[in-house]
Amino acid sequence: MKLPTLKDVTTEAKLLLIGIPVLLWTLIPVYHLFLFSISPKESAFAGKLWPDHPTLHNFEVVFGQKHYYLSHFWLQLWNSLLIAVTVGLLTLFVATCAAFAISRLKVKGGRTIMNLALFTYFIPAAFLAVPMYKTMGNYGLLNNQWALILAMVTIAAPYSIWVLKQASDKLPYELDEAARMDGATPLQLFRLVYLPLMMPSLVAIGTYALLLAWNEYLYAFLLLSNDRQITLSVALGNFLAADDSPWELLMTVGLIYALPPAAIYYAFKRYMVGGLTAGAVKS
Amino acid sequence: MASVSFHDIEKNFGTTKVIHGISFDIKDGEFMVLVGPSGCGKSTLLRMLAGLEEISGGTIAIDGKVVNDIESKDRDIAMVFQSYALYPHMTVGDNMAFSLKLRKADAKVTAERVANAAKILNLDPYLARFPRELSGGQRQRVAMGRAIVRDPKVFLFDEPLSNLDAKLRVAMRAEIKALHQRLKTTTVYVTHDQVEAMTMADRIVVMHDGRIEQIGEPLELYDRPDNLFVAQFIGSPAMNIVSGTVRRANGGAWVEAAGGVRWPLGHTAGADGQAVAYGVRPEHLSLGGSSAVPAEIIVVEPTGAETELLVQAGEAQIVLVTHGRPVVNPGDKIGLAVDPAMVHVFDQKTGARIAA
Numbered sequence: 001m002k003l004p005t006l007k008d009v010t011t012e013a014k015l016l017l018i019g020i021p022v023l024l025w026t027l028i029p030v031y032h033l034f035l036f037s038i039s040p041k042e043s044a045f046a047g048k049l050w051p052d053h054p055t056l057h058n059f060e061v062v063f064g065q066k067h068y069y070l071s072h073f074w075l076q077l078w079n080s081l082l083i084a085v086t087v088g089l090l091t092l093f094v095a096t097c098a099a100f101a102i103s104r105l106k107v108k109g110g111r112t113i114m115n116l117a118l119f120t121y122f123i124p125a126a127f128l129a130v131p132m133y134k135t136m137g138n139y140g141l142l143n144n145q146w147a148l149i150l151a152m153v154t155i156a157a158p159y160s161i162w163v164l165k166q167a168s169d170k171l172p173y174e175l176d177e178a179a180r181m182d183g184a185t186p187l188q189l190f191r192l193v194y195l196p197l198m199m200p201s202l203v204a205i206g207t208y209a210l211l212l213a214w215n216e217y218l219y220a221f222l223l224l225s226n227d228r229q230i231t232l233s234v235a236l237g238n239f240l241a242a243d244d245s246p247w248e249l250l251m252t253v254g255l256i257y258a259l260p261p262a263a264i265y266y267a268f269k270r271y272m273v274g275g276l277t278a279g280a281v282k283s
Numbered sequence: 284m285a286s287v288s289f290h291d292i293e294k295n296f297g298t299t300k301v302i303h304g305i306s307f308d309i310k311d312g313e314f315m316v317l318v319g320p321s322g323c324g325k326s327t328l329l330r331m332l333a334g335l336e337e338i339s340g341g342t343i344a345i346d347g348k349v350v351n352d353i354e355s356k357d358r359d360i361a362m363v364f365q366s367y368a369l370y371p372h373m374t375v376g377d378n379m380a381f382s383l384k385l386r387k388a389d390a391k392v393t394a395e396r397v398a399n400a401a402k403i404l405n406l407d408p409y410l411a412r413f414p415r416e417l418s419g420g421q422r423q424r425v426a427m428g429r430a431i432v433r434d435p436k437v438f439l440f441d442e443p444l445s446n447l448d449a450k451l452r453v454a455m456r457a458e459i460k461a462l463h464q465r466l467k468t469t470t471v472y473v474t475h476d477q478v479e480a481m482t483m484a485d486r487i488v489v490m491h492d493g494r495i496e497q498i499g500e501p502l503e504l505y506d507r508p509d510n511l512f513v514a515q516f517i518g519s520p521a522m523n524i525v526s527g528t529v530r531r532a533n534g535g536a537w538v539e540a541a542g543g544v545r546w547p548l549g550h551t552a553g554a555d556g557q558a559v560a561y562g563v564r565p566e567h568l569s570l571g572g573s574s575a576v577p578a579e580i581i582v583v584e585p586t587g588a589e590t591e592l593l594v595q596a597g598e599a600q601i602v603l604v605t606h607g608r609p610v611v612n613p614g615d616k617i618g619l620a621v622d623p624a625m626v627h628v629f630d631q632k633t634g635a636r637i638a639a
């Protein structure tokens with residue numbers, strides 16, 4: 001083993017000097033969240049690094065729906081999940097088909113579609129909130145979860161198409177030609193060669209769209225209003241409607257709400273790393 | 284097994300014409316090599332036969348049936364790509380079975396054919412592995428196996444050996460040739476390497492700038508090149524070419540090159556005063572002789588079996604190859620003996636061979 005040189009050490013030190021503050025910056029709010037959720041109501045604002053009497057009482061209240069704001073907790077959690085998963089799947093379907101058609105089948109006008117997709121990013125999603133509300137109203141979809149699902153797919157699709165198209169372009173074109181000569185129809189090519197090779201990107205994009213919908217507040221707040229239809233993020237916002245918001249419960253729900261994304265990311269982490277295409281062609 | 288015929292084939296990419304009306308036939312069971320420098324259109328021609336490129340003009344027929352409008356999957360041909368193009372997410376066995384599965388072939392037949400192909404190519408131990416776990420040569424063999432299991436009418440090879448190192452290339456060359464001798468399937472093989480073409484082909488098509496320069500058996504091309512391009516392209520080290528003028532006097536004939544060097548002419552080719560390119564292969568030159576052309580040695584390159592000498596004769600640099608180990612040194616003045624019967628003469632302007 002070689003001893004690290006002075007240069008190695010200074011590089012490492014510089015990285016740590018940046019890394020440690022960034023880590024703290026990220027972790028302190030999360031720790032704060034956690035601290036609130038295990039503190040009794042009276043000492044929630046005590047400002048201590050660890051509560052005198054840590055308790056799981058808050059979780060009991062939340063899971064048992066034992067508070068006015070929490071009367072539909074499980075239903076709203078389910079709403080969030082249902083909408084997020086549907087948005088993830090729909091976005092994947094739309095974006096994968098578009099990327100395959102543009103990148104592999106080389107359909108005419110593909111370039112224009114890519115440019116349009118990029119163009120939509122000049123317009124912030126918030127600008128589109130009112131037009132979107134009006135459109136959904138025209139279709140009679142207000143207060144229907146499909147309104148939120150369609151809106152979120154619209155917002156997530158351009159970026160997804162763009163990313164998947166770029167990823168598709170990296171697959172060697174000889175694979176398509178080989179499959180065509182082996183007798184594959186475009187659909188078989190899509191199913192048997194394209195999809196398996198795109199799996200890492202598909203998981204990454206599916207996760208992106210799912211988390212985007214899971215975290216969405218503005219559109220969910222606008223398009224849904226019924227307590228039985230709203231997502232948990234909107235329900236969390238409603239906590240603040242009262243003068244004395246139950247902060248410890250808000251934080252507890254917040255912590256619970258943050259867990260699924262963390263779990264999803266952890267579960268799909270290995271897909272986010274490429275390497276599946278190794279050995280396809282000589283590079 | 285099938286014959287293939289190209290009739291007046293043209294190809295345009297936009298407004299650029301890359302193939303200018305090519306016609307030739309490949310016999311049933313023949314190993315045909317298309318060879319030429321990069322950009323000559325040989326790969327494009329192969330891809331048109333494969334159905335991967337549109338045909339701009341003319342017809343391609345397999346077994347007498349025009350395939351211009353038939354999709355590549357229905358042409359019953361198999362192709363081995365330069366980059367192997369193996370499906371990375373499938374095992375070696377699945378890669379080879381893929382085409383049969385798409386054709387919904389019986390599972391037993393599929394397994395049998397894959398096993399058979401694996402045996403021919405010595406891939407038995409690797410059937411369950413993924414392409415990424417194989418060496419370059421093994422991947423190349425899987426690509427060939429994928430073609431074999433289909434038992435197609437025609438095999439197409441698109442520069443299959445150019446990604447391999449020199450030693451493996453020679454081994455795979457022999458393997459492909461042995462495979463052809465065993466299966467006797469009509470084969471079209473594209474390469475830019477004239478040594479590959481010479482060693483493997485039954486017949487060679489030499490292409491240049493989208494046109495055919497010459498078609499023939501390897502030794503035919505070597506011994507009687509139709510034109511200057513073929514003469515310089517086929518053979519390694521390449522044929523020596525000297526520009527000069529034909530002179531005839533007193534029953535003798537020679538080509539007079541710059542600097543007054545006289546190159547002997549054994550036959551009656553060329554009229555007195557005609558500007559020609561005089562060609563002689565390195566192995567048809569030897570040291571000494573009374574009628575020798577005076578020259579000076581520049582470099583001596585012994586390779587063991589033979590010795591390559593680079594010499595200066597007048598203004599021309601000439602390579603000669605001898606089987607012995609001559610005792611010479613750079614700077615030595617020597618005489619170059621030319622075998623006049625083995626000399627090639629080409630018209631300086633058109634490059635066409637001037638027949639004896």
